[in-house]
Amino acid sequence: MANVTFSSPRMGKDVTVYAIAGDRGTVLAVAKQHKIPIPFDCQDGECGSCLVEVTHLNPTTTYGKYGIALTEKEKEMLKQLGKITKEEIVNAEVNDMPPRHRLACQCFVRNEDILVTFEGDETLPVQTPHISHAAKRFTGGIEIGSLSEFLGYAVKVEEDAALHFDGLADQMAACGNSEVAALFRQLAGFSRLHLAEAQARAGTLDHDVVVPPDYVWPDHATPERTSLLAGDPALTRLDGLRAALQGERRGYEFYLSVAAKSQDEDIIAMAKLFVREEAEHVKVLEAWITREEWAANHPEPEPASAS
Known part of the structure; x- marks a missing residue:
């Protein structure tokens, strides 16, 4: 498989x-x-x-x-x-x-x-990734003016995602949904790895100065936050993965929009690194979802009872 x-x-x-x-x-x-x-x-x-x-x-x-x-x-x-x-x-x-x-x-x-x-048919035009209207407004109207400021945004995105998934895991555990709680713990761990990578790139950056507060983002939420806000005992792993995928895609679109809009070559180059990494995160989640959907549509048959 x-x-x-x-x-x-x-x-x-x-x-x-x-x-x-x-x-x-x-x-x-x-x-x-x-x-x-x-x-x-x-x-x-x-x-x-x-x-x-x-x-x-x-x-x-x-x-x-x-x-x-x-x-x-x-x-x-x-x-x-x-x-x-x-x-x-x-x-x-x-x-x-x-x-x-x-x-x-x-x-x-x-x-x-x-x-x-694969490269594909060279006679066909290259299809660029779709950028949603929301992606263009992720910066809250604030133009990112320096590489350190951009890295501050990146640190905030990954830090918030880790805290968000940890919170969801606590809520799922509290309502008895241990399977999905374990999934969100795993996703929080992945986000912390991404956070460590962003912090390493930021080096000695003063996070308290350049990490943007919540109010600069639309709806006061960073892009990788999911739409899930509270524990739900009926939530499935597939539901959780789909919500996480939505957040990763928004994060991907945010970095893509920065790369497309910025006039600073250093910001563009760094944003493109994050674009590639987020694209990999999206692929992994899509692969997990495909597997979960297949398993849901092809349940294992019940063992025959002894007569």
């Missing part, structure tokens, strides 16, 4: 699909099934048109030879395209380390979550 996320500048947004591992389905077969526009021609590893970049999203996965085996056709075509090195070939054959680039028609989906990136 695997979540496969497809990403391309020719697509308006990334698409995550659920694939059943072990059915000999290739990445290209999964893409065609879900109308993902990966270019292809021969479908036999001889033309190189379906070149993709594969990122393994679970670093703890143990990759077996069966999962990453390179066919001779694929190996030869990747060498011709200049997309594989001698070291990568050795790592794949000896150390079971997957190479960065693959041919979608030769790469089989296994029991691991992956991100498949």
Whole structure:
């Protein structure tokens, strides 16, 4: 069982699909099934048109030879395209380390979550990510004038997200919803990791001076706050993940809007780093949601009772 996320500048947004591992389905077969526009021609590893970049999203996965085996056709075509090195070939054959680039028609989906990136048809225009009207107003009308001020905003976003998820976890535990409480504890932990990264980038920044107060944000709430305000014993993991995804998307749009609106090259460069990181957070949550939705729609059958 695997979540496969497809990403391309020719697509308006990334698409995550659920694939059943072990059915000999290739990445290209999964893409065609879900109308993902990966270019292809021969479908036999001889033309190189379906070149993709594969990122393994679970670093703890143990990759077996069966999962990453390179066919001779694929190996030869990747060498011709200049997309594989001698070291990568050795790592794949000896150390079971997957190479960065693959041919979608030769790469089989296994029991691991992956991100498949491709350039797509160069004749099609690049589709930029959608920025909502709300994203343009996240700064509360205050123009971010310096890199330190931007980093102050970033620290506030991640700090508030961690506190918010911790609060939701406490509320869920208080009303007896231990499963969703555990989920929010996990999400709070992720937010604290993001906060540590933002604080590291901010260095010796005086947070008390540049971290913006609540009132500069629309509705007095930072973008990664979810719409959940109180504990609900009926809330499911899927509900919680969907709310968290909404917050992550708003955070992504905030950083994207800063990168698009700022005139300062240092702010633009730093904002783009946060855009890439938030995009990864969104992909992970979308993958979790896809898995939860599949499990909800395919419940395990009740064991037969002994007669």
